[in-house]
Amino acid sequence: MLLSEKEFGLLSGNYSEKRWANGEGGSIEQWKRIFYRHFGNQIMDDGHPDTVPLGWDSSALTQYRAYHHLDLPATGLVLVPGSTSEVSLMVRLAVQERVPVIARGGGSGVVEGVFPHPHSLVLDLTHLDAMGPVDATNGHITVGAGVNALRLEQHLNAQGWTLGHWPQSIGQATVGGLVATKSIGQYSTRYGGIEHMVRDLEVVTGTGDILSVGHLSPRRSAGPELLPLFIGSEGTFGIITQVTLKLWPAPEHEQGIALSLPDFEAGIEVMRRWIQSGLSPSVVRLYDPAETARSFASIRDQSLLLAVFHGPQAMTAAAVQEAIRRAPEGMPAEQSLVDHWFQTRNDVSAWVPLLKQGFLVDTIEVAAAWDRLAVLYHTVVDHVTAIPGVLGISGHSSHGYSDGANLYFTFLANPGKPEDGPPLYRRIWSQVMEDSFHHGGTSSHHHGVGRIRPAWVARERAQEMPYLHRIHDLFDPLGLLNGGALWTTFSTGSPNDGDNNSSS
Ligand SMILES: Cc1cc2nc3c(=O)[nH]c(=O)nc-3n(C[C@H](O)[C@H](O)[C@H](O)COP(=O)(O)OP(=O)(O)OC[C@H]3O[C@@H](n4cnc5c(N)ncnc54)[C@H](O)[C@@H]3O)c2cc1C
Numbered sequence: 001m002l003l004s005e006k007e008f009g010l011l012s013g014n015y016s017e018k019r020w021a022n023g024e025g026g027s028i029e030q031w032k033r034i035f036y037r038h039f040g041n042q043i044m045d046d047g048h049p050d051t052v053p054l055g056w057d058s059s060a061l062t063q064y065r066a067y068h069h070l071d072l073p074a075t076g077l078v079l080v081p082g083s084t085s086e087v088s089l090m091v092r093l094a095v096q097e098r099v100p101v102i103a104r105g106g107g108s109g110v111v112e113g114v115f116p117h118p119h120s121l122v123l124d125l126t127h128l129d130a131m132g133p134v135d136a137t138n139g140h141i142t143v144g145a146g147v148n149a150l151r152l153e154q155h156l157n158a159q160g161w162t163l164g165h166w167p168q169s170i171g172q173a174t175v176g177g178l179v180a181t182k183s184i185g186q187y188s189t190r191y192g193g194i195e196h197m198v199r200d201l202e203v204v205t206g207t208g209d210i211l212s213v214g215h216l217s218p219r220r221s222a223g224p225e226l227l228p229l230f231i232g233s234e235g236t237f238g239i240i241t242q243v244t245l246k247l248w249p250a251p252e253h254e255q256g257i258a259l260s261l262p263d264f265e266a267g268i269e270v271m272r273r274w275i276q277s278g279l280s281p282s283v284v285r286l287y288d289p290a291e292t293a294r295s296f297a298s299i300r301d302q303s304l305l306l307a308v309f310h311g312p313q314a315m316t317a318a319a320v321q322e323a324i325r326r327a328p329e330g331m332p333a334e335q336s337l338v339d340h341w342f343q344t345r346n347d348v349s350a351w352v353p354l355l356k357q358g359f360l361v362d363t364i365e366v367a368a369a370w371d372r373l374a375v376l377y378h379t380v381v382d383h384v385t386a387i388p389g390v391l392g393i394s395g396h397s398s399h400g401y402s403d404g405a406n407l408y409f410t411f412l413a414n415p416g417k418p419e420d421g422p423p424l425y426r427r428i429w430s431q432v433m434e435d436s437f438h439h440g441g442t443s444s445h446h447h448g449v450g451r452i453r454p455a456w457v458a459r460e461r462a463q464e465m466p467y468l469h470r471i472h473d474l475f476d477p478l479g480l481l482n483g484g485a486l487w488t489t490f491s492t493g494s495p496n497d498g499d500n501n502s503s504s
Contacts, residue, residue: 028076028118031097035077035121038093042086044078044124056116057109058172059450060355060362061425067356068418075116078104080124084202084210084241087123091239092208094121094480101206102482103235105146105177108169110363111450113181113234113485125176128241134159139247140199140216145176145240161247164191164282168346176240181448182232186345188399189275190282190310193446195231197245203230203238206476216244229471234448235482237475251310256283256338257320259330260302264288265374267303268397268405270327272370274307275400279323283308283398285341288377290394291410295344296337305330306341359391360413360425364432368441369404373397376439377407383431389413389424399445406445449486458487 036043056062056072065072076099081087094101100120107114116122128144131152135141139161143152150170156162165185167173173183179201184193191197200214214227230237261267267286274281285306287295292304307323309316324332354361368376377395384393393411411428415421433443433456443449443456458465465487472487473479 031099032077034097035079035090035093035099039079039086039090042080042082044080057104057107057112057114057450058169059110059112059452060351060360061422062112062115063352064355064360064418064421064425068358068421070418070422073115073117075122076118076120078122078124080127082127084128084204087125087128087204087239087241088208088210090121090123091204091206091480095206095208095478098478098480100480100483101239102485103176103180103239105174105180106148106169106172108172109177109181109450110447111452113448113450113482115451115484123239125239125241126174128176131155134161134247136161138216139249140244141247142200142242142244143175144242145174145179147175149173149175149178156247157250160250162250163197163245164248165194165197168348171346175243175245179231179240179243180234182446184399184446186285186398187282187308187310189284189401190280191248195228198227198231198243199246200244201227201230201240202242203240205238206478206481210241211238214244229475232448234450234486236486237472238481251282253313253316254282254308254310255313255316255320256306256308256335256341257323258296258333258335258337259305259324259327260292260299260333261305261327261330262302264303264377264395266329267305268370268373270305270330271397271400271405273326274323276402277326279319279326280309281307281319281323282310284400285396285398287396288381288394290392291396294394296333296340298337299333304333304337306338308338354412358414358418358421360415360421360428361411362425362428363408363410363447364429365406365408365445365447366432366436366441366443367399367404367406367445368436368439372440373405373407376436376441379435379439380407380409380432383435384409384411384428387413387424387427387431389415389420390428407441408445451485454485454487 079090081090091101102114102120102122104114104122104124126146128146130144131147132142152175153163164187166187167183167185178194179198182195199216202212204210230240271284271286287304289301289303292299292302296304309319351361381393384390391412391414393409395407395409397405397407399406409432413424415424436443443453443460449457
């Protein structure tokens with residue numbers, strides 16, 4: 001059964017209008033005046049139609065709606081705090097005035113985690129951009145949450161270090177955003193996701209308290225940790241203001257290979273064999289025949305598998321030989337394909353013209369155990385292809401584990417008329433989420449939940465939800481932090497009384 005648009009929870013910005021309509025808050029003008037009085041010189045955007053809408057993220061549907069002049073709400077106020085204590089003061093004032101607060105990093109999120117509303121305050125955290133020294137004995141660095149991820153990586157590389165985290169959005173994302181969305185980068189098979197890199201966080205809770213969670217020791221057995229609660233919490237448990245990260249010495253050498261395989265299934269099998277055998281590539285990427293043909297024009301009707309190894313040169317050379325030996329069904333392809341991938345790996349420039357021309361294009365990522373990947377992949381491709389208006393869907397897998405991997409789908413659709421875009425978009429998303437659920441996959445691998453996935457996450461985690469809600473209430477008792485995203489609703493409102501997500 002596909003979820004209805006209401007259950008889908010998409011574009012559900014009117015939660016706080018109801019709150020105000022119920023007399024729980026003052027008028028917008030009233031609270032704006034108060035913030036102007038206290039933080040007038042830190043206001044970037046006051047919701048005036050002429051100002052840049054700093055409150056949005058990079059979600060495909062938001063961009064589509066903007067390009068085609070479909071209804072998009074304005075932001076209330078965008079404030080730019082310069083320190084943790086200012087974040088705390090702003091949250092305390094928001095609590096006093098009962099104003100919802102949305103944290104914003106680089107705005108590269110793709111699931112409407114940052115979605116504006118006339119009643120909401122957006123805290124643009126990009127001025128929290130201090131970088132401490134590299135602790136070269138232990139391999140640690142402490143940085144402000146607003147530090148741009150590429151700037152951090154370049155800063156580390158210049159000193160012989162790496163974080164080992166290279167998401168495609170590295171040029172736009174902030175460190176706080178990476179943590180808040182539980183991001184993963186292209187080198188994940190060796191270095192892990194951001195959750196394997198965070199040692200300590202400073203956060204401002206929904207009451208304005210400043211809290212430090214984590215420890216600089218490599219491990220402790222001192223009771224359950226609070227730190228993981230904030231990783232992937234999408235600005236609902238607290239606002240991350242500072243992050244201490246674990247580093248690696250920059251790799252001595254990097255060596256890649258490309259193999260062509262008869263089909264996607266054969267590639268999945270080789271990926272599994274490599275990873276389970278203990279071969280430890282930093283990058284593993286398997287493209288289905290459609291994506292292979294689109295991105296690597298010299299290979300037709302086959303799947304392409306890329307791997308990149310990091311380490312001392314003798315080790316990377318041996319690993320490449322061993323990888324080839326363990327993939328007898330594959331044919332080594334030109335080395336230039338690896339170089340081509342490196343050159344183009346961050347390029348998504350084709351999207352904007354397509355969205356502007358009226359096409360829908362987006363990606364949806366899920367994960368599953370090895371034995372479910374192939375059937376899940378084929379089911380999604382078959383079902384989505386059959387939806388009227390869909391022009392194509394393709395997939396790749398770019399993050400492998402000993403017990404499974406992700407699937408990353410890209411679809412292109414033509415809704416015909418702009419106003420038919422949002423329903424078609426929802427229909428495609430619904431289909432992929434349903435298929436993943438029914439084939440034992442998860443509703444998300446790394447883009448997070450935002451305002452697009454809450455209903456499916458609630459279904460997938462039904463038993464955990466009441467506990468998560470109670471834990472959330474400890475950190476954000478009024479439910480002011482990014483209400484409507486992830487699984488949260490305003491705790492004073494009825495969970496079922498609005499277009500807000502159905503996940504409560
Ligand atoms: C072209 C493109 C490629 C991408 N590639 C990848 C990829 O390879 N891997 C991947 O994991 N993701 C990828 N993404 C998604 C996105 O870049 C990540 O989710 C990223 O972590 C978001 O960081 P940000 O600073 O831009 O956060 P924003 O978009 O500003 O915010 C995202 C969410 O985090 C919350 N948030 C932001 N900062 C804080 C903070 N300091 N404290 C509390 N909450 C906060 C926001 O409220 C929101 O819910 C890609 C996106 C694009 C557009």
